[in-house]
Amino acid sequence: MAKIRFYLTNKRAKGETKLYCFINYGLYVEEKGKKKYLPLKYTTPFQVLPALWNAENNRAKETIKWADADKFEISQSAVDESARENRNKFNDSLAVLELNVNRIISKLTVNNRLPRHEQVKKELDKIYYPDKVIANVTEIDYQSFDLIQFIDHLIRSKSDLKLTTIKSYLVVRKNLQEYQKKHKGSVTPQNANIDFYNSFVSYLTGKGLSKNTIGTRIKIVKSVLAYANEKKGVEVSQDYKLKSFAKPREETESVYLTTDELSRIYDLTLPKSLDNVRDLFLIGCDTGLRFSDLSRLKKDNINSDNTISITTQKTVKKVVVPITPRVRNIFEKYDYKLPRVISNQKFNQFLKEIARYAEIKEPVTITKTVKGMLVTRTVSKWELVTSHTARRSFATNAFLNDVPALAIMQITGHRTESAFMKYIRMSPKDNAIKLQSHKFFTQMAVVK
Template sequence: MKINFSVLFFLKKPKNYTKGAVYFIFLRITVDGIRAEMSTSRNCEPDRWNAKVGKVIGTKEDVKTLNAYLENMKAEVYAAHSQLNADGTAITADNVKCKFLGKAEKTHTIMEAIKIHNTNMAALVEKEDYAEGTLRRFKVLEKHVKEYLLFKYQTSDLNIRHIDHEFIDGFDFYLHTSKDNDTNTASKHLKNLGKIVRICLRNKWIITDPFFGYKLKSKLVQREYLTADELQNIAGKKYSTARLSQVRDFFLFSCYTGLSYADVQKLKQTDIRIGIDGEKWLFSYRKKTGTPVAVPLIPIAADILERYKDHPFCANQNRALPISSNQKMNEYLVEIAALSGIVKTLGNRIAKRTFATTVTLLNGVPIESVSKMMGHTNIRTTQLYAKMLDEKVASDMAPLREMFAVV
């Protein structure tokens, strides 16, 4: 990116100017329209100053000496500019001035950047602009980067300008080896680090993006979902305790609506209203993205809500379902899976995938409608679910097979 840089000398009238007094000679540095000025500690009579070339008019020895001094000063300013450029430092008028004067410029570090980001995000988590889980991932990044700096550089911090492809490659290798991260987990950490670096770029702590041209690696993951038979096994199982039945109902509700744990937890009874077709709909928004969602309730989901409408917690708190903590939910779901003969790990993610696959796509619901109900801002996210479905491919191809069947 080209930066407009210029240096010129000009005269400045003293504050307590008296007629016939000399003017001070000042130097002005301009970078992209932003100025920084300083005195040259020299002066000149106004009528002896050539403003066009920024020099004193005359041929006497004292005039030649002054002009030589100004030229040398200008050359040193240009040298300071070149040194900043070579160091990869942001070129600003103040930075060039500080470099010329020999003043220490403020530097920023990678750990400083991560800590500022995490502090700001923690405040936004309190306002529910971010999920607690997102903050946890950046805290893990902070821990990994700190340990990597000690391991690789024997230091607790590093100038942000020293982050380059070599640092990124080394951190990637460290995550795979020392932290035993798989490819996708390591790439998520690198992606989060990239966000920190781009914030530094916007703040002009660095002038180039070290992630530019760096390709993050990923591997295709087999995402599990429940089949119709597995759903039926869970729904039809009789549990000995009320707590397991309650958690089972919550899980099934997520499977039949596509809502996340956080979305179901905040769901109010008033969010269930009559939709455009005269049937019950669920109107809410995704806590993670703020995207509004409207989901027609199929009978199974509606029956679950009806079952708990008079529950004391739901009645007192205006909640649609009585929800335990996420940790407790996951503990109970382990029991439910074992009792129901399910070998897959039950949880919120598999519930959402089940809604997108077994409940909707496999039953002919168009992918555009599924995307809208799940609150996806990009249909490509929903297409990830569609790729999982060999059954859908088989049913789509069945008419074609019949067409080309040998008679």
């Protein structure tokens, strides 16, 4: 993997200055018996004020100066939110460039022979300075593109793609490369028919991927084919519109924690590292906020009417959630400065330990498809607890306590009630207990 460092073109600039980078991908010459590495210098199109750049972290600084000017007339919360969004967008652009660099070098490396600087620069220019590259080209022949070329084109041309989306596209790109190598042929929009679908699904299944993971890959393939057909007028096999060309899926065994189990977790005495994770998890259980939003909660998000307001990172929509006494206690415990959120992987690892300490050990039988075979096993409930369990617990417990589904959906972001009902996790016993209080069951009298 290439090592990439960004630098300001003019550190003393009064206005914005471009970033350039040095890309060290292992290219070298030998001088007097020693290796002399040859990093590629590349000027990016990204500009930043020197005062907003953190040279040590190689990313934009965390400062309210990133906020849009009009937000200062609204509230401090609006300023913080705007600054965070603009800074993250800038830093994501740098992360995408790093992804593109490594993809290009991998693509151009043949028989372990690294590409020349000019080759790498030319490919980068196609993405970041396309006008320079196609100045002498009258028209792009999209009809000759295969699926991999269309994925590259989408990544280059669609500026609104999120970093997570680009990563997903690159994974599918790699899958297609490996598939083509195995089957010794190119996958084009014209031959991406139902036979390809069955073969590609079979190939991914053989790699040990779950049905839902394969479904995500197929969803991207379908979106690429739709783009080629509808946006670029390319002749495409229309099989991708068939019901049989659907993305595979299966129900996953996602658990929720009952109000009693959450109380047991809350009452635990834990070391600080687990204590922080426990408290953030419980905020998620009581607010329904995603893991990505928990780290962004501040005192400014708390309103005088005992609610939390935040624009969610995933949907960029504002949600307002009532504050429970437990959430209020946790905020006060940290003087409204919540602990830093660790990586999702580490968070989930600690969370399982916490659930085990709370003796959440109800047996749960899970069934999933592994290499095309159904595999069933029984585990303790604590083994299935993850950061996402918080949102499921919030939705399920709220529903069981007769909060209207549409009101919960305003917080969880589900667009349809059917999608929401699939999301909540209610056991047959939970359902029976809930029905006991319904007037249909309480009004029945025994006739003698």
